[in-house]
Amino acid sequence: xxxxxxxxxxxxxxxxxxxxxxxxxxxxxxxxxxxxxxxxxxxxxxxxxxxxxxxxxxxxxxxxxxxxxxxxxxxxxxxxxxxxxxxxxxxxxxxxxxxxxxxxxxxxxxxxxxxxxxxxxxxxxxxxxxxxxxxxxxxxxxxxxxxxxxxxxxxxxxxxxxxxxxxxxxxxxxxxxxxxxxxxxxxxxxxxxxxxxxxxxxxxxxxxxxxxxxxxxxxxxxxxxxxxxxxxxxxxxxxxxxxxxxxxxxxxxxxxxxxxxxxxxxxxxxxxxxxxxxxxxxxxxxxx
Numbered sequence: 001x002x003x004x005x006x007x008x009x010x011x012x013x014x015x016x017x018x019x020x021x022x023x024x025x026x027x028x029x030x031x032x033x034x035x036x037x038x039x040x041x042x043x044x045x046x047x048x049x050x051x052x053x054x055x056x057x058x059x060x061x062x063x064x065x066x067x068x069x070x071x072x073x074x075x076x077x078x079x080x081x082x083x084x085x086x087x088x089x090x091x092x093x094x095x096x097x098x099x100x101x102x103x104x105x106x107x108x109x110x111x112x113x114x115x116x117x118x119x120x121x122x123x124x125x126x127x128x129x130x131x132x133x134x135x136x137x138x139x140x141x142x143x144x145x146x147x148x149x150x151x152x153x154x155x156x157x158x159x160x161x162x163x164x165x166x167x168x169x170x171x172x173x174x175x176x177x178x179x180x181x182x183x184x185x186x187x188x189x190x191x192x193x194x195x196x197x198x199x200x201x202x203x204x205x206x207x208x209x210x211x212x213x214x215x216x217x218x219x220x221x222x223x224x225x226x227x228x229x230x231x232x233x234x235x236x237x238x239x240x241x242x243x244x245x246x247x248x249x250x251x252x253x254x255x256x257x258x259x260x261x262x263x264x265x266x267x268x269x270x271x272x273x274x275x276x277x278x279x280x281x282x283x284x285x286x287x288x
Contacts, residue, residue: 005059010039019265027280092260110176127164143171181247193234198222
């Protein structure tokens with residue numbers, strides 16, 4: 001019997017955060033794989049190299065649900081197969097790296113990186129130059145963040161200056177605001193480049209449409225356009241599993257973000273679809 005480890009962030013506290021690893025482990029067990037959930041944790045008395053050696057020796061593969069960049073690299077160096085691969089997780093975790101990797105491959109909102117600057121006021125000048133090209137309002141995003149909590153909207157120059165000052169020492173970016181998609185987007189969950197679930201998310205009181213911020217979801221039949229874009233994203237980033245967010249524009253759909261560890265609890269509940277089973281079957285097939 002193959003043995004697998006599902007690696008999760010060691011600081012999970014919410015019950016909803018444990019749903020995903022538990023469901024994946026359950027479905028793997030139903031397919032004859034011995035799956036164990038473990039926190040990606042170490043102490044000052046335990047070297048990461050030692051942990052990587054032990055894990056790679058005991059388990060055939062890992063379902064990697066954390067965002068730590070270092071342990072997965074060590075596991076892959078020892079020949080262990082990760083779902084998703086280390087590089088794919090790294091690229092998706094950094095919104096600017098995602099944009100760079102997909103540039104020219106799929107349509108996206110115009111996006112510019114903010115230079116890191118530690119002097120008060122200096123970054124605001126660069127931000128205003130970007131705003132001249134994008135127009136107001138401008139979407140400002142921290143490059144690392146989840147659930148829409150690190151996404152802001154600058155409606156004028158004063159708000160943009162304030163955000164630039166707030167974020168000056170953090171990697172962040174400026175992005176075109178797509179008015180047609182304010183409070184509305186499409187989330188497609190993909191396994192092996194194929195769409196397994198798709199929903200439209202709407203918010204009545206926020207330009208962001210994250211379920212964690214109060215948006216509501218409904219089934220959205222994936223169009224050929226969505227399927228083609230999802231296939232291109234997954235192929236480019238070499239993703240086994242992901243959630244892709246699309247914005248509506250006058251020219252068609254735009255790829256907004258890609259989440260390599262997208263939570264599927266909400267979409268499983270809303271659409272009555274078994275994402276975990278599809279992912280487990282894909283993993284087992286690729287480990288045969």
